[in-house]
Structures are given as structure tokens and as C-alpha cells.
Amino acid sequence: MTQPRPPAPAPAGPAPGVRVTDVDVEDVDELTRWALVPATGFMEPRPSAEDVAKRQRRVRGHRLLGGVVGGRLVGSLRSFDTELTLPGARVVPANAVSSVAVLPTHRRRGVLTSMMRTDLARARERGQALAVLIASEAPIYGRYGFGAATEEATWTLDTTSSRLREDAPADAGTVELVEAAAVRAQLQAVHDGARRARAGGLRREERWWDLVLDPGAVSGAWDARTRTVLRRGPDGTPDGYCTYTTTESSRGRVSTAQLRVDDLTATTPQALRALWELVASVDLVRTVRAAHRPVDEVLPWLLRDPRAAQRTGQDDFLWVRVLDTAAALGARGYDAPGRLVLRVHDEGGPAAGTVLLDAGADGVEVTRTDAEPDVELAADALGSLLLGGVDAALLARAGRLRARDGAAVPSAAALFRGAEVPWCATEF
Numbered sequence: 072m073t074q075p076r077p078p079a080p081a082p083a084g085p086a087p088g089v090r091v092t093d094v095d096v097e098d099v100d101e102l103t104r105w106a107l108v109p110a111t112g113f114m115e116p117r118p119s120a121e122d123v124a125k126r127q128r129r130v131r132g133h134r135l136l137g138g139v140v141g142g143r144l145v146g147s148l149r150s151f152d153t154e155l156t157l158p159g160a161r162v163v164p165a166n167a168v169s170s171v172a173v174l175p176t177h178r179r180r181g182v183l184t185s186m187m188r189t190d191l192a193r194a195r196e197r198g199q200a201l202a203v204l205i206a207s208e209a210p211i212y213g214r215y216g217f218g219a220a221t222e223e224a225t226w227t228l229d230t231t232s233s234r235l236r237e238d239a240p241a242d243a244g245t246v247e248l249v250e251a252a253a254v255r256a257q258l259q260a261v262h263d264g265a266r267r268a269r270a271g272g273l274r275r276e277e278r279w280w281d282l283v284l285d286p287g288a289v290s291g292a293w294d295a296r297t298r299t300v301l302r303r304g305p306d307g308t309p310d311g312y313c314t315y316t317t318t319e320s321s322r323g324r325v326s327t328a329q330l331r332v333d334d335l336t337a338t339t340p341q342a343l344r345a346l347w348e349l350v351a352s353v354d355l356v357r358t359v360r361a362a363h364r365p366v367d368e369v370l371p372w373l374l375r376d377p378r379a380a381q382r383t384g385q386d387d388f389l390w391v392r393v394l395d396t397a398a399a400l401g402a403r404g405y406d407a408p409g410r411l412v413l414r415v416h417d418e419g420g421p422a423a424g425t426v427l428l429d430a431g432a433d434g435v436e437v438t439r440t441d442a443e444p445d446v447e448l449a450a451d452a453l454g455s456l457l458l459g460g461v462d463a464a465l466l467a468r469a470g471r472l473r474a475r476d477g478a479a480v481p482s483a484a485a486l487f488r489g490a491e492v493p494w495c496a497t498e499f
């Protein structure tokens with residue numbers, strides 16, 4: 072069996088001339104120097120004292136790393152503890168990596184590599200089996216063992232043809248326009264229920280809500296044009312919400328207004344239908360655009376004219392890095408029983424080794440083994456497989472998964488397939 076190409080070797084320690092340092096969130100001068108790095112990398116304004124104070128409140132409890140070259144802080148990386156939902160609605164701890172940047176004057180000399188090695192090694196030492204991130208550019212993170220594991224889609228709806236089918240799920244629940252800040256706890260409870268139920272779901276920290284509800288935020292917040300609708304089920308319990316922003320426009324006296332769905336979350340099919348029905352029928356709106364949605368969005372299936380809802384964009388979203396192969400594979404659920412010996416290549420990394428995955432009706436057991444593998448793959452491909460959204464047969468066709476014989480690929484595909492396409496609705 073030819074080996075799949077492993078990610079780049081990851082020997083311990085920083086690159087020559089690079090030092091990795093912990094940044095003290097309470098030290099305003101240090102935090103100001105650090106904050107300049109992601110602001111520069113992400114093309115944001117130089118952070119003011121007020122921005123730094125805000126950031127300080129928001130990143131308390133997070134781990135801030137700096138990459139230092141010649142005594143100057145030139146790299147930034149932030150990580151924090153979160154929870155990720157795996158197939159079978161299993162919620163597991165994960166290390167979320169964000170704010171990754173290196174000053175343009177010091178790129179391509181191993182600063183990111185040094186910070187990433189440090190952060191992932193520490194996550195593993197803490198006992199975390201997984202790390203996650205959202206990649207600004209797709210070629211960056213495979214070398215560190217991250218694989219794209221969820222996708223997001225943009226949907227565009229023509230409201231002139233958006234009548235719902237008679238059999239679309241319905242109940243006697245209500246929808247009500249609310250002030251988002253006043254119902255924060257209800258919005259959080261709805262999101263928490265939804266993210267726990269579907270693979271790819273991530274816990275939203277208080278920080279996430281602070282940010283979207285911050286009236287003084289530079290960007291990313293729900294602003295004065297944003298409207299929030301809370302949906303309650305027949306017994307009065309909130310089971311969905313939607314935030315949307317409308318933009319007025321017209322051709323002569325004919326309205327061409329647009330509605331952008333900012334966040335739409337529901338825990339029941341009835342709530343999902345009610346919220347889609349609402350945004351599809353706002354007067355004067357001709358086009359509804361919803362980004363960061365699941366690729367298997369229910370919307371076209373609710374419509375009499377499914378072509379009124381078009382998938383107009385699709386991208387990778389959440390990337391997963393397995394830090395402990397046995398723990399990660401043992402943590403998820405498997406719908407179909409099966410036995411598979413997997414060899415993971417992760418040179419110098421923590422996921423390397425061969426395991427027997429035995430999934431049965433009573434649960435799953437993952438044990439180290441010396442047996443010959445049925446399939447071999449690199450750590451990044453394992454990250455892509457874990458949430459059940461990437462087909463093992465597809466990885467095999469791309470040369471990213473190698474099988475001992477023809478039967479191993481469909482076995483791996485059947486074993487890893489999730490009941491639902493994984494989806495992550497949380498930017499971080």
C-alpha cells in the first residue's frame with residue numbers, strides 16, 4: 072500500500088531565531104503590542120486604547136501567544152477552550168485557535184509554525200483530543216494536521232416565488248419581533264440546544280454574544296438595522312430565532328429591497344419553517360440572502376418552487392485537527408456497525424499510530440494495534456473525516472486515503488458517514 076503524503080514534519084520547538092512567549096492579558100502595553108499584529112494581518116484599523124480595553128475584557132481566560140523575532144513581537148495566536156459536537160450528538164472539549172497572524176515584515180520564517188506547535192502541544196498536554204479553527208486561506212493549515220470538516224453555503228431566495236408547500240411542518244407557535252439584547256438568555260438557550268444536536272456545532276462563548284450585541288462595535292455586530300424575531304413553540308418555550316438586516320432599494324417605484332439573514336437557529340422543524348416563512352414574506356423584500364448556512368438547507372424542500380432558493384456559494388468552514396486519535400474516534404457515534412484498522416501518519420505529531428476501531432450496537436472501542444491497516448491516511452484527512460461530512464471514498468479517489476483492498480473503502484465510508492451533514496454556525 073502506498074502511503075498518503077503526511078503533513079510536513081513537525082519537530083518539537085520553535086524555528087531558528089523565533090521565540091514563543093505567553094502574552095499577559097492584564098498587561099495593557101503588552102496586549103496593545105500583541106493586538107496590533109492580528110489587526111494588521113486582518114486589515115483592520117490600528118486598535119485604539121478603547122479597542123484594546125474591549126479586547127482585554129473579551130479575551131480574559133484565553134491563551135495568547137506571541138511570536139518574537141529579535142526582541143520584537145511579530146506573531147499572534149489565541150486559543151481558548153470550547154465544545155464541539157461530533158456525530159451522534161456527542162459534545163466534546165476542543166481547543167479553538169484564532170487571531171493567527173504574522174507581521175508582513177516577518178512572514179515565512181517559521182513564526183506561525185513555532186506558535187502553532189506550542190499551542191497544539193499544550194492542548195495535547197491538557198488532554199484535549201481536538202483542535203479547531205477557521206482558515207483564512209486553505210493552503211495554510213494542512214501542514215499542521217488540520218483538515219476541512221464542515222462546509223457552509225450561501226442561499227439566495229427569490230421572494231416572488233417563495234410560497235410554502237401545504238405539508239411544510241407547522242404548529243400553533245408564535246413569532247415576535249424583539250430587542251435582541253433583552254432576550255439574550257433565550258437566544259443563547261436556543262442556540263445551545265441547536266448546536267448540541269448537530270455535528271459541527273460549537274459552543275458560543277459569552278464573548279460571541281457580547282460582540283454581536285455590542286452597539287459600539289466597529290464591525291461584526293448586529294446594528295440598528297438588524298431585526299430579531301423570537302419564535303416560541305405552542306407551549307411558549309423559545310425554539311428558534313432569526314436576526315436579519317434589510318436594505319432598501321428600488322427601480323423607479325418598484326421595490327428591489329434585499330434581506331440578509333444574519334443568524335437563523337431553530338431546534339424544531341416547525342420553528343425552522345416558521346422563521347423561513349417569515350423572512351421569505353417580509354413586504355417589499357424581493358431577494359433574501361443567507362450566508363453561513365448548511366449545504367443541506369431545508370428551505371428549497373419547504374417551497375412549492377424549490378428553484379426559488381438557489382445555492383449561490385459554498386466554502387469550507389470549520390477545520391479539525393485530531394490530537395489524540397483513539398480518544399477522538401472513541402468520542403463520536405457511529406450509525407453503522409463496523410471494524411476498521413486505521414493507520415494515521417502524523418510525523419512528529421500526536422495523532423500518529425495504528426488503531427482498531429470497533430463500532431457496535433453497544434458502543435465503540437478504539438484500541439492501539441500492531442495489525443496491518445485496512446486504511447492509511449494523514450492527520451489532516453482524519454480531521455476531515457471525523458465529523459462525518461466528508462466521504463472516505465472521495466478522499467480515496469483524491470489519493471488522501473489508501474486502502475488495503477477494494478472492500479476497505481466502502482467499509483470506511485459507511486462507518487464514518489454521519490446521519491446529518493455537519494454544520495458550524497459560529498465564526499470565532
Ligand SMILES: CC(C)(COP(=O)(O)OP(=O)(O)OC[C@H]1O[C@@H](n2cnc3c(N)ncnc32)[C@H](O)[C@@H]1OP(=O)(O)O)[C@@H](O)C(=O)NCCC(=O)NCCS
Pocket residue numbers: 112113170171172173174177178179180181182183184185205206207208210211214
Ligand atoms: C498565515 C500567516 C500567519 C503565516 O505566517 P508565517 O509565519 O509566514 O508562516 P510560516 O513561516 O510558519 O509558514 C510555514 C509554512 O506555511 C506556508 N504558508 C504560510 N502561510 C501560507 C499561505 N497563506 N499560503 C500558502 N502557504 C503558506 C509557508 O510558505 C511555509 O511553508 P514552507 O515551510 O514549505 O516554506 C501570515 O501569512 C499572515 O499573517 N497572514 C495574514 C493573516 C492570516 O491570514 N492569518 C490566518 C488566519 S486563519
